[in-house]
Amino acid sequence: MILKEPLNIALIGTGFRSRTVYRLLFPALHERGVRLVAVCDPVRESADSFAASLNVPAFYSIRDLVRARPMEAALVCTPVELFHAISCYLSAQGIHHLVEAGFCASLAQARSMIATATANNVTLAVGEQFFRLAYERFAKRVADTGVIGPVNRIISTFSHTGTHNNACWIKFFDTHPDSAQAVSHTMPTAPHRSLAHRLHTDESFHANFFTFPGAAPDATPQARFVADMTSNAKAVLGRHARPGHIQYEGSRGTIVVRAAGFWNGPYHQAEGEVRYCSDRALETNGIADIVYPIVFSQENEFLRKLHVDLPTGRVEYLNPFYHPVDSAVDAIDYYHAATAELIVEFAQTVRGETTLEYSMDDAYMVQMMNAAARESLVQHGVKLALPLAEELESQAQLHAALKAKTGVDPLDVEGMLDYAAPRA
Template identity: 40%
Template sequence: MNHALSRWPGRLAAMVPDRPVDIAVIGAGNRSSTTYQGLFQSLRPWVNVVAVCDPVKEHADRYADAVDAHAFHDLTDLVKADLVEAALVIAPIDVHHAISVTLSRTGIHHLVETSISSTLWQARDMAQTADEHGVKFRVGENFIRFHFDRIAKEIDKTGFIGPIGRVLCVHDHPGYHNNSRWLVLYGAHPETVQAVSHRMSVEPHWEAPHRYHEDEGFRCHFFRFPDNRLVTDLAGNLKGMLGRYPRPGYTELAGTRGTIARAAMEHRHGAGEVRWCSDDALRNGARHDHVFPIEHVVEDGQWICDRVELPIGPVEFRNPNQLAVSHPRAHSLSSVVSHVTDFANEVRGSDHCEFTPADAVMSMEMEVGCRESALRNGEEIPLPLADLNIEAERRVWDELRVRHGVDPHDAEAMMSIMIARP
């Protein structure tokens, strides 16, 4: 393992393995084609795509031709070919569990897209099966790697605003992604969860040609972390329709003498700032008397860094995962590159892991706990969940059983189901 820059002159470099990992891409639908396929040039030092597998022959063949790899239309045939060390699973969530345990049982390391699974039982089984077979199993959570979270973590490390005891997040992305963000921010797992939900009728409207709405949901999640830390995470209409606040919404990280904040702007990544109270302000009303803007630096279609000038000195997060080509969504795509490079490095022996299997499962514990709490009218529920014989799990299980005609916890039965992603 090394940090060599020679392959990419003039660019920042993340840790580079001694040789790329031979991988299969499992799933050649829209997400895989529009996000991952274009990143493999940037990922050449870390991964070498040698196979593509998708149940839709047209998808697999087209993708394989584009990346110069072997095409497979059945996971069993891919495994028997013995071509790969690892796999990127970019398939429908319904089959994440079946694919994951199949790969673990055959000794293939794998990185699964979010969300980890459909049920908490599946998530726990995925992590346990990988551990039993000595397989590196990771979940590709990119939200923890977005630029605001990166610079906020660096600011928090300085202690400038004091310990962050409370988070308020409005209209961003409640659910698995945001759950993961709070785990990483606090470096701990929550102790309890509470949630309420609401749905109301709205004027019929079209979000897109294939998305028609007559009602609108809303949910509010509360997570209590150790050391008296609280997260309040709420949202309804995430796309900003009907005049609702647009993503990334508004976020406050509340410290003991200041706040790190971000608000939505015309551009998707929003604008951040640090608000701080001097000693004089603390003695006279405690209105913040200093504001330090966070600068999001993009040059020639590359996310370079995020930085802020504070009285204690500059604080900066520099992006170690720049792209091989410029892109208008560089800040989000670099986050995807980041979780793939981390995974490849772990396969090659690195012990650095930003988002462990235990974290990935806990994010699902939080999500299922929220569903169950909402069904119980906001009851506070301890985490991790002691009993999976709960209504929230049963409802998802029943829905999947009706949809696919087999037990969704039976990996072999689910592997027989062809689920195509558009």
């Protein structure tokens, strides 16, 4: 993954995610032709310290950055309520960009972002890394061997509900869902912090259910099913750690991926196996009698590769950004590797060297899945057909809440550019 022609980029937003995820990546990205040439953040201290750490200039206004234009493209890593305004502004200026993580707040904003980028011949990408994580890539490759028969159901607990997992299901089945349903429950908890700046006094459980059409050529409606649920994705209060427990259920076996133990560090520590029913097992008790272990190879606690040896041959995933290091501090683990991968792919798309694996149609459908789940909750768990045919009450409520929070119409580009979003 090396660009034939390097691409200069600017980073917009130097907050928590940029400091904990992006800063580590830029040296590896530079080796592949993606060159950071500027950062931009209205908080001068944050912009200056980030810029100094990578020896690039700092800007404090997106308008000043665009006027100077040291870059051809931008990575937008700000609070999500700013994505729409920044995206539309950059598109109008002819600047390719990637927003990450997530898309935007509403379907109306998503449509506006896509339309503005298209009208200005700009590459817009939504940074989604979770379907690129090692165990997600790996599960898809194992399923595609056909060893356990067609995988028509996925049960996911204590991973993610919402944008990240919705993208995983779309990429696993290589199609878009045809229905959505959701339930939730919220209970009070002891006051606790998941991060220094995040205080919680309650906890919500979410369960999202999606159906997908069957595989081509028949594409039978609602032939495949996903149940996706969690009460806490970060193992707070003793809950199960990510990636939780995920079962990809085939007609004669199961791919299992689960957290290796209690949350005590990077959540990439996982284990799993492929459970297979022989003909004899199918004829007797139906219990899987052959287990193929998934081998996770790590160095300095960071993933190097994983593999499983099946009757059809070895299935393997290699960390594309792995390199030997003396310290885990210098390693790019597979979460960071997935993020670096999507940035390089975005740059290659700008250069015309490839196309986005996670298309804007995919990103918009994920946004619609989120909207449908929210609407299902408003309607007390009703099952909704996808794609949605009309605007939803829950979307109107969402826009009203955004306006109440910011004091600005969520579709007002200039107004939202001047909004000072609180730090995440």
